[in-house]
Amino acid sequence: MLRNKTKSEISWKEKSSMNTEKIRKEFPILRRKINGRRLVYLDNTATTQKPASVIEAITEYYEHHNANVHRGIYTLSQEASEKYEEAHEETARFIGAQNGEEIVFTRNATESLNLLAFTLGKELKKGDHVLVTLLEHHSNLVPWQQLKEKGIHLDIARVTPEGLLNERDFEEKLSLKPKLVSFTAASNALGTRLPQKKMIKAARDSGATTIVDGAQAVPHEPVNVQKLGMDFMAFSGHKMLGPTGIGVLYGKKERLESLPPFLTGGDMIDTVTEEKSTWNALPWKFEAGTPNVAGGIGLAAAIKYLNGVGMEAVAEHEQKLLQYATNQLQEIPGIRRYGPSPEHKLGIISFNVNGIHAHDVASVLDQNGVQVRSGNHCAQPLLNALGIKASVRASFYLYNDRPDVDALVDGIRSAQKLFKVTP
Ligand SMILES: Cc1ncc(COP(=O)(O)O)c(C=O)c1O
Known part of the structure; x- marks a missing residue:
């Protein structure tokens, strides 16, 4: 009744x-x-629930297509590889990236940000500045703090008493010419939206590499990386109806190409000799070892669901x-x-x-x-x-x-x- x-x-x-x-x-x-x-x-904000279509996509993968990717010429491996690669393409379309080459699958936003702190950090020299804001989740603060060991200054733009970004303070700290500016699109603690587009433009005009922590933005509003113009963006699948254990690092192709690898080993190499190695093409250069294939497929199903709404x-x-x-x-x-x-x-x-x-x-x-x-x-x-x-x-x-x-x-x-x- x-x-x-x-x-x-x-x-x-x-x-x-x-x-x-x-x-x-x-x-x-x-x-x-x-x-x-x-x-x-x-x-x-912490994590989201999963629709039946995501749960079914993961089950369907394990029941019908499970194999390691990029390693076999047999049917199952090819099917798994195709689905996993298509998941990169689906994610690229969702955020307006050029294609799947610009999408690296990681474990979560935290790992994406650590990847950047590790690789971009190698380019920094003693005395260089990195700028973040006080509205960051620890995952966009602690990895940059680690660079202090190299003699890097970490500047933190303040907030107003209402919890908005203090834009004047951000501009003042930008005048210190930071090499990297990394900020969240929205605060997970207060919900505050930051003026992303304006901040990216100001940071780029001052010569900085721009990183957006999109963990709270991508699940909740339309995001187009080409319109926004940031160099890199990090987000997590589990906060947008996808499974846990799958995250995304978006990077402009030329920027990802110029970075050294983060984790090394299988899958991320092209050739290996006893002395040295060369790197695989994008995005695989950043996906060392057996990836979370089911996670990527689940994320693609989540994106399809969000697109449907x-x-x-x-x-x-x-x-x-x-x-x-x-x-x-x-x-x-x-x-x-x-x-x-x-x-x-x-x-x-x-x-x-x-x-x-x-x-x-x-x-x-x-x-x-x-x-x-x-x-x-x-x-x-x-x-x-x-x-x-x-x-x-x-x-x-x-x-x-x-x-x-x-x-x-x-x-x-x-x-x-x-x-x-x-x-
Ligand atoms: C703004 C923001 N950035 C980063 C993260 C870290 O996400 P994850 O734990 O999935 O790596 C969170 C998680 O709450 C977040 O809200």
């Missing part, structure tokens, strides 16, 4: 151009209950949900929100409830089936600058709807009651 729809579900359908009801059915995990309640998954629609849906959630949270007394207003953010809300530790809020929410992250969100310097140790973070994706936000709000009110902090 069909249950009656809640008022919130009806008005949401009217306002959202996306059919979340249909989308939700395509994610098997969303049928689960947590503590007897509807699963409300709001930790999409449309990235404009995904971005619009999340923005509407963010606006709704922001309004709902404003109604609750005793909440401190961090980060700028919705028009400057992705679908991420970072907050604390007065008088209750973030982990306790997350724990009460869990009792209500609501899965949120609490802690420092791998952005300790940013949280320190904001004067906090931890926050609760709710982050949205295409399968979230208004009832999810309502469950979040109800859970926060329950926590306030339980901890007797109702203002």
Whole structure:
């Protein structure tokens, strides 16, 4: 028997151009209950759930095509190689790269950024500057900190009290002529969007190599690397409906060609003698050893799914949900929100409830089936600058709807009651 729809579900359908009801059915995990309640998954910044089409693509690969790639002339190996190579092409089309040569599969965004710090780091000399921002995830900060051992200066552009990039400080630090400028397209801790295009242009005009950490942008909005013009971009498959263990490094062909390899060994070589080796063509020069073939195929299936929905629609849906959630949270007394207003953010809300530790809020929410992250969100310097140790973070994706936000709000009110902090 069909249950009656809640008022919130009806008005949401009217306002959202996306059919979340249909989308939700395509994610098997969303049928689960947590503590007897509807699963409300709001930790999409950390990782995302997988649609059946992604799970099936991986199973289909293992059931019908599994073999090592680029190593056999037999049918299975050729099929696996073709699918794996096509996954590079699909990824290239998704972000507007020229072709699969510009797409290196890694384990995750962290590995892509480490690859760059290791290889580009070799070109740097004592006294050179590298510029990042205070909005970085640790994965776009710690690898650059390692270069200090070589005598490199790491400059960090500051943020405004609302959690926006302090653009004047960025420009001032750009006048120190950094060799590399590496910044996140959006903060995973606050949701703040950075003015990517402007920053890339300014950095390129000052002669720097530009790197964008696209881990939070690529899953949530249309991204075209040729229009944006960065030299390199890193992102993770698992944050965009794909499996874990597959990440991407995009690089302009000529830039990737000029870099030395990162990991060495099988697959990434052309010829090997007892004395020396030469390197394979792009992108294989950067994919040493047996790659994550199933992961690449799963990522391609995830991209097909996102294309089917449309990235404009995904971005619009999340923005509407963010606006709704922001309004709902404003109604609750005793909440401190961090980060700028919705028009400057992705679908991420970072907050604390007065008088209750973030982990306790997350724990009460869990009792209500609501899965949120609490802690420092791998952005300790940013949280320190904001004067906090931890926050609760709710982050949205295409399968979230208004009832999810309502469950979040109800859970926060329950926590306030339980901890007797109702203002
Ligand atoms: C902005 C940003 N960059 C990089 C990463 C690292 O991603 P991964 O853990 O998949 O390497 C994350 C993960 O949350 C992130 O949000």
